[in-house]
Every structure is written in structure tokens, then in C-alpha cells.
Amino acid sequence: MKAQELHGHLDALLLAVLEQGALHGYAIIEALRARSDGSLDLPTGTIYPALRRLERAGHVASTWSTVSGRERRTYELTDPGRQALAGERAGWREFQLTVGRFLGPDNPPTPA
Amino acid sequence: MKAQELHGHLDALLLAVLEQGALHGYAIIEALRARSDGSLDLPTGTIYPALRRLERAGHVASTWSTVSGRERRTYELTDPGRQALAGERAGWREFQLTVGRFLGPDNPPTPA
DNA sequence: CTTCATGCGTAGCTACGCTACTTGTCAGAC
DNA sequence: GTCTGACAAGTAGCGTAGCTACGCATGAAG
Numbered sequence: 001m002k003a004q005e006l007h008g009h010l011d012a013l014l015l016a017v018l019e020q021g022a023l024h025g026y027a028i029i030e031a032l033r034a035r036s037d038g039s040l041d042l043p044t045g046t047i048y049p050a051l052r053r054l055e056r057a058g059h060v061a062s063t064w065s066t067v068s069g070r071e072r073r074t075y076e077l078t079d080p081g082r083q084a085l086a087g088e089r090a091g092w093r094e095f096q097l098t099v100g101r102f103l104g105p106d107n108p109p110t111p112a
Numbered sequence: 113m114k115a116q117e118l119h120g121h122l123d124a125l126l127l128a129v130l131e132q133g134a135l136h137g138y139a140i141i142e143a144l145r146a147r148s149d150g151s152l153d154l155p156t157g158t159i160y161p162a163l164r165r166l167e168r169a170g171h172v173a174s175t176w177s178t179v180s181g182r183e184r185r186t187y188e189l190t191d192p193g194r195q196a197l198a199g200e201r202a203g204w205r206e207f208q209l210t211v212g213r214f215l216g217p218d219n220p221p222t223p224a
Numbered sequence: 225c226t227t228c229a230t231g232c233g234t235a236g237c238t239a240c241g242c243t244a245c246t247t248g249t250c251a252g253a254c
Numbered sequence: 255g256t257c258t259g260a261c262a263a264g265t266a267g268c269g270t271a272g273c274t275a276c277g278c279a280t281g282a283a284g
Contacts, residue, residue: 007270045234045272045276049233072231089215089217093217098148136262161240234276234277239272251260
């Protein structure tokens with residue numbers, strides 16, 4: 001899948017992944033890959049800046065920890081983040097309906 | 113609807129609109145607005161360059177005409193364009209499924 | 225001791241949609 | 255007679271945001 005299409009939807013995906021529990025950056029990348037059956041294999045240069053954006057926006061909060069000598073930055077959803085996620089879900093639904101009206105498989109507006 | 117989300121899907125929308133018949137730029141903008149119930153109100157600075165891109169790619173062909181003193185550039189889908197549209201449709205379906213797995217309304221993977 | 229998985233991060237690039245603008249015709253208002 | 259606004263095309267420059275390609279460090283495996 002061409003990942004450029006994610007433009008504007010990545011933040012929502014990250015929030016959705018964190019909805020199930022706090023994760024550190026690397027684990028988020030793996031979670032996205034796993035839950036999408038490999039379709040979403042996003043590079044760190046995409047994920048880390050995006051997480052910083054979300055933290056600046058107050059949608060996630062991060063805490064450092066050290067696991068077997070390795071530094072980890074674990075992110076968790078905040079309450080505003082949860083609200084934002086709800087908004088993103090609604091936005092996604094509208095987007096899906098609108099675009100689907102043009103690209104849906106059963107969309108011919110002048111069929112018969 | 114935030115139109116920035118269109119990133120990467122605009123070409124597909126334009127092809128889909130032209131699938132129903134040739135249109136000139138201005139009419140395409142109106143068609144998008146009409147078929148989306150006003151959700152997609154795209155500025156000329158978005159549409160015209162996009163149509164040029166599609167023409168360079170060989171997905172549409174344009175012909176000039178003059179209607180009551182006004183110059184019109186009418187675009188129509190080419191055969192490669194039709195194939196491209198089919199590909200975009202498949203891509204959209206995959207994209208929709210993948211993102212929907214995270215943002216769908218009934219997606220909690222660890223519900224009970 | 226070298227390689228690979230884990231883990232974080234940034235600099236610079238590029239694609240692409242948007243804002244704001246210009247040019248021009250024609251219809252209708254004033 | 256002039257002016258506003260719909261119609262119709264177009265470009266220049268901007269900003270956003272994801273990507274490529276790096277660099278750094280630790281620990282396990284060969």
C-alpha cells in the first residue's frame with residue numbers, strides 16, 4: 001500500500017493503537033504492522049516526529065524508562081487524546097462515505 | 113471536511129468524475145461539490161494543476177472549445193485513464209479496509 | 225568480533241493541496 | 255454607462271507532513 005495516502009490519517013491511527021494501552025515507539029510500529037497484516041510498515045522517520053506532534057498537541061504523554069539497558073519512551077493516550085480520537089473516528093467515517101460515493105464499487109450515480 | 117485528507121486520493125476522484133462523461137475544469141469542481149453534497153468544495157488552484165498532472169500522465173486528454181465567447185478546456189478519460197481508475201478503486205478498497213481496521217466503529221481487537 | 229534486532233532521534237527532500245492572485249467574457253443591476 | 259458577479263482558465267508561492275537516509279547506543283547470537 002502506498003503509505004503517502006495516509007496523509008492526514010496517521011495521527012488517528014497512532015491514537016487508535018494507543019487506545020488499547022501504552023506503548024513505546026518501536027512497539028507502535030510493530031503493532032501497526034501486525035494489525036494491518038503487514039500493509040502498514042512505517043519508518044521511524046514517520047512515527048517519531050508524529051508522536052512528538054501528538055505530544056505537543058497534548059494528545060499523548062510520554063515517560064522514559066530503561067529496559068535491560070535500553071532507553072524507552074512510552075506513550076499513553078491522554079483524555080484530550082481520547083476525545084481527539086473520537087473526533088478522528090467521526091472524520092474518518094465522513095471521509096470514507098464521501099470518497100466512497102465516488103470510488104465505491106457500487107457507485108454508478110446514473111445506472112439504469 | 114478537511115480537504116487536506118484528500119492527499120493522494122484526489123486523482124482518483126477526478127478520474128471517477130470523468131468516468132461519467134467529459135467535463136471542463138469548472139464543471140468538474142461543480143460536479144464534485146454536487147455529488148458530495150457540498151463536502152468537497154475544491155479551489156481551482158487544486159483542480160487545474162491536478163488535471164495537468166493527469167494529462168501529463170496520459171490518464172485524461174483535453175480539447176479546447178469556445179462556448180459563448182468563453183474558452184473551455186474539456187477533459188475526457190483515456191483508456192489508460194480507465195485502467196488507472198480501476199487500480200485506484202482497488203487501492204481505495206484496500207486503504208479503506210486497512211484504516212478501517214483501526215478507526216472502524218466496531219474495531220476493538222480486545223473487547224471482552 | 226561482527227552482525228543483527230532493539231530503540232531513539234534528526235536533517236533534508238519531495239509531493240501535493242491551498243491561498244491568493246491575474247486575465248478575460250458576458251449578463252444583469254443601478 | 256458602469257459596476258458587480260457568475261463563468262472559465264491559469265500561476266506563484268506556501269505549508270504540511272510523510273519519506274529517505276543517516277547517526278548513535280545496547281545486548282544477544284554466531
